[in-house]
Amino acid sequence: MTYLGEGWDSTATLVGGWVERRPRREEIGPQLVRESVVMPWLAPRLPLPVPVPEVVSSSPVVVRHELVPGAEVDVLTAAMGRQLGEFLLALHASSVDEATRLGVGRLVLPVERFRAEVRVPGGEELLARLDDLPADTLVHGDLGPEHVLGAGGALTGVIDFGDLHIGDAAIELAWALHSTPPEFASALADTYGVTGELRERASVWHRLGPWHEVLHGNDIGDPRVVEVGLAGVMKRL
Secondary structure: OEEEEEOOOEEEEEEOOEEEEEEOOHHHHHHHHHHHHHHHHHHHHOOOOOOOOEEEEEOOEEEEEEOOOOEEOOOOOHHHHHHHHHHHHHHHOOOHHHHHHOOOOEOOOOHHHHHHHOOOOOHHHHHHHHHHOOOOEEEOOOOOOOOEEEEOOEEEEEOOOOOOEEEOHHHHHHHHHHOOOHHHHHHHHHHHOOOHHHHHHHHHHHHHHHHHHHHHHHHHOOHHHHHHHHHHHHHHO
8 A cells, every 4th residue: 555645635545556535524525426427428538548436435435546657747848738738628628518417517716715815915806807707618627737647758647637627728728838838838829729818817817826725724724835825826916
């Protein structure tokens, strides 16, 4: 048994060749069960390997899936950018109606908590932008360096679909366009067909990212996490 790590929502352990995931909070249990329903439908439509969990225990909730190959990538290349662009094109072409039928919901942002807990100059202007963002695409919802795996100079998989939802396609481009090397971001943008409007919305999501970290720090009672989150909020604003 090998402990693989934990995110905000779940822990992962390698047991006998399988990755076992357990919720860190009670409300995450249904989220893991939902993945076990949605991912068998979604995985065959995607050009990179993704987890396809199955429920092995309902009380407490435990799901398991095959280990997705690869590790976090140190150097993101143009070829990888094209791969991720193709992955996002396939994901975003998936049927919203079918995903909804399988239990995928729309994103509900904690705007009132943002207002109450992240009081910074210029913050209200950013929050006002959220009212105009669309919610018409099936999205991963938490695409970042820890969830995009690679090996041997190529991407090998995408993991952690716990935040899968019906939302704005531009949320996937926040990290991919604003926190990656220019050659990667440019290749991804060309492959995906990023428009000026998409790029601007991606900037909104990029600036909003650290706000969630502040709330998470408050939830777990860790002022250090809150401090880092606030520093990120100010830097991106």
